[in-house]
Amino acid sequence: MSDQLERRLGAAGATAVNVLAMIGVGPFVTIPLLLRTMGGPQAMLGWFIGAIVALADGLVWAELGAAMPRSGGGYQYLLEAYGSHSAGRLFSFLYLWQTVAGMPLVMASGAVGFAHYAGFFFPSMTAWQSKGLAMAGCGLATACIYRRIDTIGRWSLALGVLTLGAGAWIVADGTTHGSLSSIAFPPDAWQLSRGFFLGLGGATLYAAYDYFGYNTICGVGGEVVRPAVTIPRSIIAAVVLVCTLYFTMNLSIISVVPWRDAAQSPFIASDFIARVNGTRLASAMTILILVVALSSLYANMLTFSRVPFAAASDGRFFRVFARVHPTGHFPSFSVVYMGVASAFCCMLDLDALINAVTVLYLMIAAVPIVPAVTALRRRRPDVARPFRMWLYPLPSLVAMAGWIFVISTSGWRYIATGAIVIGAGVAAYLWRARTAGEWPFEKELS
Numbered sequence: 001m002s003d004q005l006e007r008r009l010g011a012a013g014a015t016a017v018n019v020l021a022m023i024g025v026g027p028f029v030t031i032p033l034l035l036r037t038m039g040g041p042q043a044m045l046g047w048f049i050g051a052i053v054a055l056a057d058g059l060v061w062a063e064l065g066a067a068m069p070r071s072g073g074g075y076q077y078l079l080e081a082y083g084s085h086s087a088g089r090l091f092s093f094l095y096l097w098q099t100v101a102g103m104p105l106v107m108a109s110g111a112v113g114f115a116h117y118a119g120f121f122f123p124s125m126t127a128w129q130s131k132g133l134a135m136a137g138c139g140l141a142t143a144c145i146y147r148r149i150d151t152i153g154r155w156s157l158a159l160g161v162l163t164l165g166a167g168a169w170i171v172a173d174g175t176t177h178g179s180l181s182s183i184a185f186p187p188d189a190w191q192l193s194r195g196f197f198l199g200l201g202g203a204t205l206y207a208a209y210d211y212f213g214y215n216t217i218c219g220v221g222g223e224v225v226r227p228a229v230t231i232p233r234s235i236i237a238a239v240v241l242v243c244t245l246y247f248t249m250n251l252s253i254i255s256v257v258p259w260r261d262a263a264q265s266p267f268i269a270s271d272f273i274a275r276v277n278g279t280r281l282a283s284a285m286t287i288l289i290l291v292v293a294l295s296s297l298y299a300n301m302l303t304f305s306r307v308p309f310a311a312a313s314d315g316r317f318f319r320v321f322a323r324v325h326p327t328g329h330f331p332s333f334s335v336v337y338m339g340v341a342s343a344f345c346c347m348l349d350l351d352a353l354i355n356a357v358t359v360l361y362l363m364i365a366a367v368p369i370v371p372a373v374t375a376l377r378r379r380r381p382d383v384a385r386p387f388r389m390w391l392y393p394l395p396s397l398v399a400m401a402g403w404i405f406v407i408s409t410s411g412w413r414y415i416a417t418g419a420i421v422i423g424a425g426v427a428a429y430l431w432r433a434r435t436a437g438e439w440p441f442e443k444e445l446s
Contacts, residue, residue, distance in 0.1 A: 028268065062232035082372070110137075173276045
């Protein structure tokens with residue numbers, strides 16, 4: 001059924017989709033969290049490490065996306081790399097499992113961040129009113145992507161320019177009003193203790209959350225024009241653009257706002273603009289952030305809705321997810337499901353959403369994807385590879401080391417949660433596989 005989708009998303013729209021998914025409201029709410037995690041501006045090291053790992057992992061996704069430009073992204077890559085009649089079925093099922101069960105957390109975090117910044121205008125808003133506003137944001141994003149993909153591409157391009165403009169505004173004001181010499185590090189900032197590395201892991205986790213989204217285009221690979229060229233370029237361009245923007249934006253903020261004040265600020269970007277330009281322009285920045293948050297929400301919902309659609313089209317998930325809109329040619333039911341599930345997840349707090357979804361995604365999806373490049377090269381040398389990662393296999397090694405570092409320093413609570421979700425996913429797969437006579441029960445039932 002995936003052949004019912006049309007290739008209408010060009011290079012500019014593809015890059016814009018990735019940029020929107022990466023930026024969102026993330027950096028505008030996580031800067032204080034990073035500073036508190038390491039107790040000072042040395043937390044910038046987390047942004048730097050996160051950028052290196054994101055680029056390395058982006059090269060992994062670029063090679064896989066160019067070789068297999070089909071909707072479903074990681075689900076399809078794991079199935080092909082590890083074998084459609086062997087462990088690939090389990091890995092791809094787990095990827096689907098975390099997408100359907102966990103990815104609504106990503107979109108909910110964007111919606112909750114949106115409601116959080118709306119508190120700048122409505123300081124008396126209660127917790128329940130904030131949650132209701134976040135749910136409404138999910139509903140609006142669902143309505144926005146319930147349409148043809150070429151329309152979405154045009155919207156993404158326009159909103160991508162707006163998103164980069166918000167970051168560029170902060171960088172410009174920081175350049176003209178800030179001073180790097182005013183950044184004061186605490187006396188023990190660079191003391192290499194256990195606490196330093198745990199803090200660095202936490203800072204890198206928040207950075208990883210903010211960088212996630214550079215592979216968004218892989219989820220709609222079946223709707224991309226000239227995917228062999230467009231997918232790698234859009235991933236690399238998005239990583240370079242956003243990582244550069246994040247680093248300079250954070251430097252700009254802490255060069256104006258003392259880091260102790262920034263660590264306690266509920267609206268750091270708005271407070272930054274208020275210090276430099278006054279409250280009127282701070283209100284304009286807040287409106288811009290609200291638009292950016294909703295833009296990222298719908299960009300993520302766009303790609304995540306395609307993963308269960310691809311699985312259902314292959315007969316490996318509930319058939320209702322394979323429904324395609326008769327005139328718009330998009331996965332209608334899957335879009336609605338993601339919107340409803342995301343709205344439900346808005347009941348959780350922002351910090352818990354960020355930590356849980358980051359660790360869950362890394363454990364179930366990101367770590368298995370990294371060696372998939374090597375597995376595919378060895379198992380399927382016949383597959384055309386129009387893009388090959390640079391300096392192979394170094395990017396794979398860097399990405400794997402980075403993700404393991406983030407997971408190991410995240411805390412037992414989130415690791416245990418990820419293990420429980422994985423265990424439940426394996427049990428669900430084995431139950432389904434035995435019923436359907438699939439691997440590893442094929443021989444037993446034949």
